[in-house]
Amino acid sequence: MAASERATIPFEVFEGKLRAHDDPDFWRLALVIFADESVQRHEEESPKGDWAVVVGASSHWNRPHQTRWTAAGGFAYPEGYKQYFPKFDWSITLVYRGGQLVPVAKLSGKKVNLFQIAIPSRTMRHKQTAVHTRWSTAGKSVLFGFRKLNGKWKCVAASDEKLRGPVLAPSLY
Numbered sequence: 520m521a522a523s524e525r526a527t528i529p530f531e532v533f534e535g536k537l538r539a540h541d542d543p544d545f546w547r548l549a550l551v552i553f554a555d556e557s558v559q560r561h562e563e564e565s566p567k568g569d570w571a572v573v574v575g576a577s578s579h580w581n582r583p584h585q586t587r588w589t590a591a592g593g594f595a596y597p598e599g600y601k602q603y604f605p606k607f608d609w610s611i612t613l614v615y616r617g618g619q620l621v622p623v624a625k626l627s628g629k630k631v632n633l634f635q636i637a638i639p640s641r642t643m644r645h646k647q648t649a650v651h652t653r654w655s656t657a658g659k660s661v662l663f664g665f666r667k668l669n670g671k672w673k674c675v676a677a678s679d680e681k682l683r684g685p686v687l688a689p690s691l692y
Contacts (some may be wrong), residue, residue: 528554528572528613532622536609541576542642545672549638549650550574552663552674554620556652557634561615564656567626570632571648572620575610577651578640586596592675604653604660605637 528550530543537543557572614619614631633655639648647666655658662677 527551528557528574528620532613533574536576536611538586538640540641542658542672545642545648545667546638548672548674549636549665552637553636553652554633557615557620558656560634561632562661564632564654568632568656569614569628569630570634571612571614571623572634572636573610573627574636574638575607576640577605577637578608583663604635605655607637608640683689 530547530550533546533550534543553572553574557570560572591666611622612624612626613622614626615621633653635653635655637651639645639650642648645667647664649661650665652661652663654661660678662676662678663674665672666675667673
């Protein structure tokens with residue numbers, strides 16, 4: 520069974536938060552990919568622990584000195600913010616319960632492992648974007664590069680592909 524069949528991030532929870540400049544097609548694809556990613560990372564890094572996914576939109580991306588992430592043709596490198604992880608304009612927290620990622624108002628407990636996902640805002644006006652993710656148990660960030668090809672978004676790169684292999688594109692259409 521594919522990971523996305525075991526856990527999904529419900530798009531309808533995010534629909535009301537998206538603005539006119541946020542591409543819903545991009546968000547649908549990103550949420551499917553990150554549901555898979557969260558299940559895989561949970562199984563690899565903390566299979567017995569409680570875990571949650573925090574997904575948020577961020578318009579606070581800086582690009583100092585035109586720094587590039589060169590994977591798959593290149594992306595603006597999402598760094599330069601004051602904290603180690605981008606500041607969210609808004610976010611939604613989901614916990615894994617009974618095979619589902621369920622939205623919650625706040626996390627209960629102190630020993631919850633987090634998978635944080637910072638998705639850039641204004642994706643409607645761009646043809647490519649890099650998403651910054653961080654799994655709390657690994658202590659490092661992983662970037663995902665998305666590009667709009669022939670009118671459809673596709674995940675074309677991940678910064679840890681050499682270790683974990685390429686991101687497999689889900690079928691949404």
